[in-house]
Amino acid sequence: MKPFVRVLEGVGSTVQLMVRAAYFLPTLPRQFGRFIDQCYLIGYTTLPIVAILSFFIGSVLALQAGYAAQNLGPKQFIGLLVGLSMARELAPVMVAVLLAGRVGSAIAAELASMKVYQEIDALETMNIPPVRMLVMPRLVAVVVMMPVLTIIADLVGWFGGAIVAKYTDFIAIEPASYFATMRQYMDFGDVMNGLVKAEAFGFVVVLVCCNIGLNTRGGPREIGAAVTRAVVTSLIIILVLDYFVTKALS
Amino acid sequence: MNNAQQTARVGLFFLLGIALIWVTFETLSGGKVFQDKGYQLIAGFESLKELKEGDEVRMAGVKIGEVLHTRLAGRHAEAVLRIGSQFRVKNDATATIVMAGLIGTNYIGIDLGSRDAPDLVAGAEIRTKNTPDINSVMSEIGQLSQKLEGALGNLGTALGDDPNKPGIIQKIDTLLTENREKIGGTLANIQQITDKVNKGEGTLGRLVSDPKLHDELVSTIEEIKRSATEAKTMIASAQAIVDQVKTGQGPVGTLIYDQKAGDDLKTTIANLRSVSDKIARGEGTLGKLLNDDTMLRDTQAIIKKVDRTLDGLDDTGPISAVGAVANGLF
Amino acid sequence: MSESTHTTNPFSAVQTPAVGVKIQHLSKSFGTVEVLKDVSFEVQPGEIFVLMGPSGSGKSVLLKHIVGLELPTSGQVLVDGKDAAAEETREQVRMALVFQAGALFNSLSVYDNLALYPREHRVGKESEIREKVMRALQILSLDNAAAKFPSELSGGMRKRVAIARALVMEPQLMLYDEPTSELDPVMSATIAEIIATLKEEYHVTSIVVSHDRDLTLAIGERVGILMGGKLLFLGNGAELRAPKDPKIADFLSPKIDVKNPRFRQLET
Numbered sequence: 067m068k069p070f071v072r073v074l075e076g077v078g079s080t081v082q083l084m085v086r087a088a089y090f091l092p093t094l095p096r097q098f099g100r101f102i103d104q105c106y107l108i109g110y111t112t113l114p115i116v117a118i119l120s121f122f123i124g125s126v127l128a129l130q131a132g133y134a135a136q137n138l139g140p141k142q143f144i145g146l147l148v149g150l151s152m153a154r155e156l157a158p159v160m161v162a163v164l165l166a167g168r169v170g171s172a173i174a175a176e177l178a179s180m181k182v183y184q185e186i187d188a189l190e191t192m193n194i195p196p197v198r199m200l201v202m203p204r205l206v207a208v209v210v211m212m213p214v215l216t217i218i219a220d221l222v223g224w225f226g227g228a229i230v231a232k233y234t235d236f237i238a239i240e241p242a243s244y245f246a247t248m249r250q251y252m253d254f255g256d257v258m259n260g261l262v263k264a265e266a267f268g269f270v271v272v273l274v275c276c277n278i279g280l281n282t283r284g285g286p287r288e289i290g291a292a293v294t295r296a297v298v299t300s301l302i303i304i305l306v307l308d309y310f311v312t313k314a315l316s
Numbered sequence: 317m318n319n320a321q322q323t324a325r326v327g328l329f330f331l332l333g334i335a336l337i338w339v340t341f342e343t344l345s346g347g348k349v350f351q352d353k354g355y356q357l358i359a360g361f362e363s364l365k366e367l368k369e370g371d372e373v374r375m376a377g378v379k380i381g382e383v384l385h386t387r388l389a390g391r392h393a394e395a396v397l398r399i400g401s402q403f404r405v406k407n408d409a410t411a412t413i414v415m416a417g418l419i420g421t422n423y424i425g426i427d428l429g430s431r432d433a434p435d436l437v438a439g440a441e442i443r444t445k446n447t448p449d450i451n452s453v454m455s456e457i458g459q460l461s462q463k464l465e466g467a468l469g470n471l472g473t474a475l476g477d478d479p480n481k482p483g484i485i486q487k488i489d490t491l492l493t494e495n496r497e498k499i500g501g502t503l504a505n506i507q508q509i510t511d512k513v514n515k516g517e518g519t520l521g522r523l524v525s526d527p528k529l530h531d532e533l534v535s536t537i538e539e540i541k542r543s544a545t546e547a548k549t550m551i552a553s554a555q556a557i558v559d560q561v562k563t564g565q566g567p568v569g570t571l572i573y574d575q576k577a578g579d580d581l582k583t584t585i586a587n588l589r590s591v592s593d594k595i596a597r598g599e600g601t602l603g604k605l606l607n608d609d610t611m612l613r614d615t616q617a618i619i620k621k622v623d624r625t626l627d628g629l630d631d632t633g634p635i636s637a638v639g640a641v642a643n644g645l646f
Numbered sequence: 647m648s649e650s651t652h653t654t655n656p657f658s659a660v661q662t663p664a665v666g667v668k669i670q671h672l673s674k675s676f677g678t679v680e681v682l683k684d685v686s687f688e689v690q691p692g693e694i695f696v697l698m699g700p701s702g703s704g705k706s707v708l709l710k711h712i713v714g715l716e717l718p719t720s721g722q723v724l725v726d727g728k729d730a731a732a733e734e735t736r737e738q739v740r741m742a743l744v745f746q747a748g749a750l751f752n753s754l755s756v757y758d759n760l761a762l763y764p765r766e767h768r769v770g771k772e773s774e775i776r777e778k779v780m781r782a783l784q785i786l787s788l789d790n791a792a793a794k795f796p797s798e799l800s801g802g803m804r805k806r807v808a809i810a811r812a813l814v815m816e817p818q819l820m821l822y823d824e825p826t827s828e829l830d831p832v833m834s835a836t837i838a839e840i841i842a843t844l845k846e847e848y849h850v851t852s853i854v855v856s857h858d859r860d861l862t863l864a865i866g867e868r869v870g871i872l873m874g875g876k877l878l879f880l881g882n883g884a885e886l887r888a889p890k891d892p893k894i895a896d897f898l899s900p901k902i903d904v905k906n907p908r909f910r911q912l913e914t
Contacts, residue, residue, distance in 0.1 A: 096768075099319065105326040113329070176753070184749035191713045191743040192815060193736045194766045214333025221336060253370065254345040261337070 076299075080277045083197065087205050087273075090198040100203040108169050108204075108272075109211035115168065116161055116215050117222050123156050124148055124223030128230040132237035141237055145244035146251050148227035153252070153260045157219035159308055161212070162267030166300035170275035173204060174296030177279025178289040186280065201276045205269060212268035213261045220257060224248070263311050270307060271300045354381060355438035357397045359411045359424065362446045364393045367413055372423040373397050374414075375405070383424065397424060397442075406433040411444045470585050653692070653818050654848045656785065657778050664691035664851050665726035665739055665818045667712060672721035674707055681707050683875040684721070689868075694845050694852045696866035698859075700897060703872045705855040706746070709823055712853065713743050725819065739819060742812030746824040748804040750796040756783075756807050757792040760814045782810040786840065802833035809840060820844065822854045826861055834858060838865050859898055863887070871897065 094101060131144045177200060180186050189196045228241040278296040282288050361367075364386055373381040381399035388394070399405060406429025414425040426442070436442060492499065652661040667689040674682040681704040689695040699705045710716040711723045714730050723730040726739050750759050760779040764770060770778075783789055786806045796804060805825060812820060822841060826834035838861040845852050845865075856862060862869055862883075869886050871879035871894055879886070879894050889895045900908075 096766075102319075102323045102326050105330070106322050109333075110325055110329050179752070183747060183752070184745045185751050187710075187715055188743070188745060188749040188751075190715055191736075191741060192763045192766070194763070199766065210330060211333075213337060214330060217333055217336045217340060220340070249344060252344055254341045257337075257340050257344060 076277070079281060080273055083201060083277045083280070084273055086195075086197045087202045090195065090202045091206070093198055094202065094206060097199065097203045100199065101207055104204045104207035105211055107172075108165070108207050108268075109214055112164060112168055112211075112215060113218065116164055116219050119160055119164060120152070120157060120219035120223040121226035123160060124152055124226030125230040127151055127156070127223075128227035128237070129234060132231065132234055136236055141231075141239050142243040142247050144227070144231050144237065144239065144247075146247040148231075148244075149224055149248035149252050150256060152223035152227075153220050153257045154263075155260070155308075155312075157216050157223060158260045158264035158267060159304060161215045161219050161264055162271055162304045163301065165208070165212075165215075165268055166271045166275070166297055166304065169208075170271050170300045171293050171297050173272060173275040174279040174293045175289060177276060178282035178292035179286075181280060181282045182284070182286055182289055196280065201273075201280075204272050204276060208268040208272040209265060212264045216261055216264035217257070220260065259315050262315060263308065266307060266311050267304050270303055274299055274303060354398050354400045354403075356384060357399055357405060357436060358439070358441045359395045359397055359444050360389065360392050360441060361395065361413060361444055362392055364395055365413055366415070366422045367395060367424065368422075373399065373411075373426065374423050375403065375409075375426045376428055380405075380426070395424065404435045405442065406430060407436050407440070407443075408433045409436075409442065411442045412447050414447075470582055653850050655816050656813060656844075656848050657781055657816060662818060664849055666691040666851065667695075667819065667853065668724040668727075669708070669711075670722045670724065672708070672711060672723060673719050674704070674711070674716065675719045681875055682711075685872070685875070685877050686721075687870050687877060687880055689851065689853055691851055692845075692849045693867045694841065694854060694865050696854045696856060696862045696869045697872060698857055698862055698869060698897075699872035700857065704875045705872055706823055708872065709743065709821055709853070709855050712819075712821060713741050740815055740817045741819045741821065742815045742817035743821040744805070744808045744812050744823060744825060746827060748796070748808040750799075750804060750807055750811070752796050754795075755792070756788070756794050756796070756799070759796070759807065760811050763811070763815050778814060782813045785813060786810045802829055802836065805829065805833075805837055806840070809837075809844075813844070817850060820850045820852045822852065822856070824856055825854060826856060826858045834861065837861075841865055873897070 127148045128144050131147045132141065135141050135144060177186075180196075180200075186196050189199065224245075228244045231237050231239050231244050232241055275296040278292050278299065282292040367383060367386065369383055369385050371383045372379050373383065380403040381397055384396045384398040386393065386395050397411075405426060409426050409429030411424050411426045413422055415422055653664045654661050669685055669687050672682055672685045673680070685704075685708065697705050697708065707716060711718055712725060712730055714733075714736055717731050725735055725741065728735040728738060750756075751762065754762065757779060760782055761775050764775045764778060769775070780789070780792070783792055786809060788803065788806055788810055791799065791803060791807065796807070799807060809822075809825075820841075825837045825841065829837065838858075841852060841854060842865045844850055854861070854866070863886065866883055866886075868882050869879070870877055873893065878891060879889065886898070889898060
């Protein structure tokens with residue numbers, strides 16, 4: 067019963083946080099510097115790891131599909147398979163997972179430590195709402211940066227798959243036919259689907275991590291616990307949300 | 317790093333992302349935004365089958381547009397087609413739903429129409445033709461084989477599978493057994509005839525000795541040869557017809573589908589049975605048969621054909637049996 | 647208008663009326679634990695009020711009620727006649743709380759820590775903010791620390807930066823939470839002097855939470871002692887020197903008795 071109540075509490079406070087952040091949205095121009103900082107952190111510095119990961123995910127997808135298609139024949143459909151899987155599922159989920167691990171944990175740690183060392187209280191007494199200064203710019207930044215990260219993940223993954231498909235002996239299909247199936251059977255809706263998903267994941271991950279950070283209570287030991295909780299919760303939410311968003315979009 | 321530089325990097329990064337999304341959009345959807353809207357045509361079908369929005373519309377294999385949306389209109393389905401404004405569709409052109417692959421990709425194929433026909437205007441309804449899809453073809457082939465089986469069963473009864481109802485073969489057998497002596501006599505007569513022939517007596521004798529009659533015989537034989545060749549071609553065309561029957565096309569196909577045609581076949585078989593009955597009863601005819609040379613030859617030919625038919629029936633497959641029947645009958 | 651009832655702005659010399667604080671029957675419970683039990687007292691405008699008490703007696707919780715960080719279970723806290731629990735009060739009355747550990751923003755330099763409040767509240771152009779921040783640092787002799795980060799500062803400097811940050815807010819009410827804890831005696835004395843100086847020069851109403859007896863006796867104009875969530879003593883420095891309650895006497899000058907240690911005695 068108690069864990070259930072705690073989950074409900076978490077959901078409730080997260081929704082409250084979202085509403086408060088929305089309320090402070092008009093103050094964005096005043097928080098522009100922080101917004102840029104967060105964009106830099108969420109987008110620019112996360113790019114290398116996103117690129118590396120999606121390259122190899124695309125490669126592995128092509129490799130496995132090629133392995134499966136060895137005795138099947140239509141190998142050029144590997145392009146379609148990699149294209150669709152990356153665009154609709156893997157790019158948004160992997161970017162969100164990386165975001166949770168790299169940015170979400172950092173957000174939770176920073177806010178938890180601010181809370182534990184009374185910096186949040188200090189902001190309150192200075193009549194500076196922490197949500198305005200700490201949460202809203204991050205949420206806007208993630209909304210702006212997620213599509214960028216995801217489209218890069220898509221493209222890098224596709225090219226990774228194309229390279230593997232060309233240079234693997236038992237696949238050996240030309241990039242032209244690899245991309246031809248993709249162009250023939252995929253449309254922008256598939257990519258858009260992935261972008262919308264990524265947007266939802268990114269937003270929720272940052273929101274949840276902010277909430278967990280801000281709701282930390284107790285001593286410095288709680289900072290570590292908050293980070294763990296934030297990352298684990300984010301991962302669970304990503305996968306659960308994935309199901310529902312996919313269902314809603316299909 | 318100073319602030320301005322960071323802002324610039326973020327801005328650049330964001331613009332890069334937007335550019336990539338735009339490029340992907342352009343590549344995957346062919347830049348629908350800038351493409352002209354073209355004009356719309358409406359194509360009504362009994363069923364749109366696997367056709368869905370966004371499928372291609374091709375004329376002579378060239379993409380000229382796409383399926384804008386699909387809808388139900390009363391008792392039939394309609395597909396609204398968007399045709400590029402640079403393409404003209406003649407008003408006697410026919411649209412069909414074409415299956416491009418077994419995995420369920422379809423497109424609408426429009427033929428060129430006649431050269432002089434006027435163009436269709438926007439919003440007009442295009443002529444359509446419903447084509448069987450693979451499922452209906454399959455089920456029709458199933459029905460066809462059932463009908464064939466039924467027809468062959470009838471033929472089998474006619475030819476004497478049932479011991480209580482003597483079939484044609486049994487009747488011929490009885491005929492031969494009962495008339496063994498007469499046949500023996502006939503054979504003796506034939507012997508006599510050949511003897512006569514040898515001696516140059518009677519018609520055949522004269523045939524052998526008379527050069528004029530010989531020439532006639534030669535031409536007759538040539539004629540027979542020619543007929544044999546014709547028969548061969550007929551058999552070949554029969555084979556083709558049977559093939560068509562397999563695919564459910566052509567008059568024979570309809571013959572087999574058609575209940576009336578099936579009934580006709582049954583009547584024919586019944587007639588055949590009554591003929592054989594008459595043969596069994598027909599003593600006088602038989603005497604005539606034994607005395608008349610031409611009748612004898614005819615009888616022999618019939619027996620041969622029936623024999624071939626029976627040989628053919630040994631084959632198990634219904635389709636090949638049809639082939640054999642056709643072979644035998646022609 | 648006497649000087650003592652008006653707060654002088656350290657930056658613009660503008661005088662604003664000093665604010666008083668009224669605490670009425672304040673009770674606070676965390677779950678089943680009652681931290682404050684029906685506490686009532688008043689802080690006059692422009693005075694230094696010292697709230698003493700042993701650790702865990704609820705002093706810091708009371709302080710948080712004044713700035714609105716905690717909401718009372720029952721009773722009321724009035725700052726300048728306005729409910730401290732209401733959001734608007736914080737906008738109408740400028741209050742600054744100097745946290746026990748400083749609560750400096752670790753990610754910001756000392757300068758940015760001080761500049762945060764004026765920047766967020768758009769009180770002026772960047773040049774004006776700079777002037778103000780440098781003046782606050784000057785007041786607390788922190789001129790050289792502007793570019794440093796909080797992690798590079800010593801404990802005493804942190805507290806001074808925290809006070810400077812509070813000062814930049816041009817407060818009408820200064821609240822200090824254990825300003826001298828964890829500091830050596832000299833640094834403690836320095837902080838006490840700063841509090842007194844700010845009061846002397848700018849007539850800021852100050853509430854100091856402390857269990858530092860020397861500080862209390864040196865600068866406290868009026869003193870309250872909170873024990874077990876109850877206000878046991880309320881009076882001026884002179885009264886505090888001759889306490890009637892033995893508990894208070896023991897709290898102020900505890901005798902170390904090794905034979906009969908306090909922690910073995912039953913709580914009464």
